[in-house]
Amino acid sequence: MGHRARTRRAVTTVALLAVTATASLAAGCTGGRGAVEDGRGQLRTPAESPAERPAESPGTGERSAAAGSVLAVKIDNVLAARPQTGLDSADIVYAEQVEGGLSRLMAVYATRLPKAVGPVRSARESDLELLRQFDRPTLAFSGAQGKLMPLIDKAPLDGRTPEEVTDAYYRGTDKPAPHNLYLRPDRLSAPAPGAAALTTGFRFGAAPEGGVRQTTHTVRYPAARFTFTWSADRDRWLVSMDGTPTVTTDGRRVAPATVVVQYVKVRKSAFRDFLGNNTPYTETVGSGKATVLRDGRAHEVRWSRARATEGTEFTTGSGAPVNFAEGQVWVVFQKAS
Known part of the structure; x- marks a missing residue:
């Protein structure tokens, strides 16, 4: 965990320097380390940075999902991100308001996992409170604002980004970046934990x-x-x-x-x-x-x-x-x- 925190701090520093160098283009919060969104969710700097460490195999790495944990995926919902992939397979879909009056989705999977989900985008502070209802859920997201990352690190969840698990994510060819990042859920959570993991009170x-x-x-x-x-x-x-x-x-x-x-x-x-x-x-x-x-x-x-x-x-x-x-x-x- 110490290595993870140091890595994130280092990458955050690099991302901030990149943002400073491209200030005339940037607006919004980070959508992955080194990537910045404007008020309409558009990428204004290059795509996410390369992987910082080797990927870990599901069920064997130190960061593998806890047994019985739901998989929550932050999904892009601006016009350029549609149509989405794997949204119909989710047990629950949460919709929240984000910057600029736009919306973002969080899809929660427990009973079945589709082959792909996306486009995957960045997390928000509200997600941490919402996800506390689950037992150490896995949160798949493309990144977050640098100052928010320490809170995600401390939260009782298993945060998985493209930098940490490179083989679980891929870039599609159907949409322009940053609206083309997709997740292979079976690389993070296999098999699906089942309905008992949906501790929503529903x-x-x-x-x-x-x-x-x-x-x-x-x-x-x-x-x-x-x-x-x-x-x-x-x-x-x-x-x-x-x-x-x-x-x-x-x-x-x-x-x-x-x-x-x-x-x-x-x-x-x-x-x-x-x-x-x-x-x-x-x-x-x-x-x-x-x-x-x-x-x-x-x-x-x-x-x-x-x-x-x-x-x-x-x-x-x-x-x-x-x-x-x-x-x-x-x-x-x-x-x-």
């Missing part, structure tokens, strides 16, 4: 009573938009982003069984991008309102998460637990009014 079963019939629901960020449209034929909510149907690279429509719009506090963090724009911090510990979409109906409920190490409970006005439909769950964090 419950699955019969639909709660009541609710209002609703066939479409839209969540708006300052510079991004998610729309969920109910398909009675598929018994799923069809996802659209920024007005365009969301499909994966193999042409599959992304269609979760349950969508949760969770109203949370979004505040300023201690971090800023290169231009001085503050990075939003999404608070996922606490309580508040939520809208649960399932079976073509909308249910207004309450959410509660007392501690970061616990999952999130969803209850009706009477305090009864709210069940989700079996299948993929999307959780979209929206700023409470």
Whole structure:
């Protein structure tokens, strides 16, 4: 761990020097050591630096994922990154607001691992609190702001970047950098840990009573938009982003069984991008309102998460637990009014 921290400090220094040399091009937070994003997630310096140390084989290296750990992957969600790969295989997809009012996704895998996931992008401070609900999860990401890296190092998770595990990542040819970095999940987590690793507090079963019939629901960020449209034929909510149907690279429509719009506090963090724009911090510990979409109906409920190490409970006005439909769950964090 000491070698890892020293390596990261050294690389951070190199990255900062590179940024200084290319200040006229840079804006935003780092998307990998030596790479800088502008307010729209575009790379303004060369691609990530070469590997700093040899890759380790899954299950044998000192950094291999803990048994029973979920795999969480930070996924790019600007227009240039779409369509994404492997998004339909995730058990849970979290959507959060980032700099410039844009959005970024975190896909969580436990029951099955696709052959590839991506494009992979950088982590945010909010991710650390969100991931505390899992038992030492593996976090795949392309990098983070230099000042955030020490917090990631100390967090109870297994952070894996392209510099550390070179054989787990590759550059695709379908999109320009930095929107073409992909992960081979089986190089980090093999086999899939199973549903028991999803310690989210989510419950699955019969639909709660009541609710209002609703066939479409839209969540708006300052510079991004998610729309969920109910398909009675598929018994799923069809996802659209920024007005365009969301499909994966193999042409599959992304269609979760349950969508949760969770109203949370979004505040300023201690971090800023290169231009001085503050990075939003999404608070996922606490309580508040939520809208649960399932079976073509909308249910207004309450959410509660007392501690970061616990999952999130969803209850009706009477305090009864709210069940989700079996299948993929999307959780979209929206700023409470």
